Structure formats: structure tokens, C-alpha cells
Amino acid sequence: MLCGDIGQPGLDICHDCEVDLPRLGHHCQHCALPLPSPEQTLCGHCQLMPPPFQRTVAIYLYQYPVAELIAGFKYNRQLSYGKVLSLTGLNGFVSAYTYEFPDIITPIPLHWRRRLKRGFNQSEQIATYLAKGMDIPTLPLLQRSQFTPPQQQLDAQQRRQNLRGAFEATQNLAGQCVAVVDDVMTTGATATEVSKVLLEAGAGEVHIWVLARTP
Numbered sequence: 420m421l422c423g424d425i426g427q428p429g430l431d432i433c434h435d436c437e438v439d440l441p442r443l444g445h446h447c448q449h450c451a452l453p454l455p456s457p458e459q460t461l462c463g464h465c466q467l468m469p470p471p472f473q474r475t476v477a478i479y480l481y482q483y484p485v486a487e488l489i490a491g492f493k494y495n496r497q498l499s500y501g502k503v504l505s506l507t508g509l510n511g512f513v514s515a516y517t518y519e520f521p522d523i524i525t526p527i528p529l530h531w532r533r534r535l536k537r538g539f540n541q542s543e544q545i546a547t548y549l550a551k552g553m554d555i556p557t558l559p560l561l562q563r564s565q566f567t568p569p570q571q572q573l574d575a576q577q578r579r580q581n582l583r584g585a586f587e588a589t590q591n592l593a594g595q596c597v598a599v600v601d602d603v604m605t606t607g608a609t610a611t612e613v614s615k616v617l618l619e620a621g622a623g624e625v626h627i628w629v630l631a632r633t634p
């Protein structure tokens with residue numbers, strides 16, 4: 420997938436390229452923002468205003484070549500890129516938990532118009548690989564009630580406004596711990612909005628799982 424060498428069994432990436440993928444180092448325990456000092460456990464933002472989700476598990480840094488692979492996956496239907504990043508990231512999601520995994524995995528939904536255009540939901544694909552690898556059920560707990568413009572061109576405040584009221588929960592969650600899967604976390608606006616919705620629907624805890632975190 421990257422260097423043209425033969426991939427590993429069932430995976431379009433060779434061992435050397437997999438080892439070279441930029442993994443997230445020391446980071447904020449809440450939102451996974453990379454942090455320079457090992458003594459710091461929370462970023463400044465989470466210290467001032469803790470997000471509604473309990474924790475974020477992110478595997479890669481959103482930089483070359485992970486950023487290009489995620490773009491190819493989402494916008495050019497390179498489904499094997501999503502598979503490679505999900506499966507090479509699987510161990511990171513497993514080892515983030517010492518005691519119990521979350522009860523349910525749920526993908527961030529796309530509005531049906533965007534899903535129709537793209538042909539698939541990238542978060543659903545990632546969630547399916549992780550659910551299978553960790554033996555956790557995956558359920559569509561969220562639905563997108565509004566069509567919102569893409570987040571990429573917006574600043575942090577606009578992203579929050581853009582998403583207000585965009586999601587609804589599909590069922591009562593009766594204290595369960597829910598892992599919400601997305602491809603990338605940038606400002607955390609989506610994670611914050613869906614967490615509020617899931618907690619209002621009775622979730623006990625919400626964890627955010629992403630393949631990559633922007634520095």
C-alpha cells in the first residue's frame with residue numbers, strides 16, 4: 420500500500436511500513452491531544468473544561484502517511500486503507516483497557532445524503548473491524564437528524580454550532596459504557612456533541628475511539 424513491497428497476510432501493508440506509521444505518543448487522558456511533558460496528564464483545555472466523554476483512545480497521529488491513507492479511504496473509496504489502519508490499530512484499542520472493554524461500539528453516523536454520495540460510512544467500517552477483533556457488539560445508537568456542511572473549513576466555534584442538534588440517540592442506554600468510533604479527532608466538537616446525546620439517553624460512560632488524532 421505504501422512502498423509496493425509484499426504485504427502481510429490479509430493486510431495491504433508490509434511489516435516495515437507498519438512499524439513506521441506515526442503512533443500517538445504521550446497524550447491528554449481525556450481528549451488524546453499530544454502532550455510534550457510526561458508529567459502533564461491533561462491538556463489545558465480539559466483542565467479548564469472537561470469534555471463530556473470520559474476518555475479518548477487514538478492510535479495514530481494525523482500526519483503523513485496516515486492522513487493521506489485516511490483521505491484515500493474516505494474520499495477515494497480505498498477501503499483497504501481503512502482496513503489496514505483498523506487492524507494495525509486493533510492492539511492499541513485492546514491494550515488501552517486493563518479491566519473491561521466498553522459494552523457497545525457505535526459508529527458516528529453520516530447523514531443519509533452524504534452516505535449515499537460516498538457509498539459507505541468510514542466510521543462504520545472501522546467499527547466493524549474493531550467490534551469483530553474485540554468481540555464487542557456494534558449497534559447504530561445514533562442517527563443524524565440534520566444535514567450539516569462539512570466540518571473541515573470551519574473553526575472550533577463554528578464546528579460546535581454546526582453540530583448543535585445534529586444527532587439523536589436511537590435507544591435508551593441504561594447505564595452502558597459506549598465506545599463511539601470515528602476516523603479522526605480534530606477539535607473534538609463531534610465527540611462532544613454525540614457524547615452529550617448518548618449521556619442524555621442514559622449511557623453510563625462514553626469513550627471516543629479514533630484511528631488518528633490531529634496534533
Ligand SMILES: [Zn+2]
Pocket residue numbers: 420421422423424432433434435436437
Ligand atoms: Zn512497505
Ligand SMILES: [Zn+2]
Pocket residue numbers: 447448449450451452461462463464465466
Ligand atoms: Zn485534553
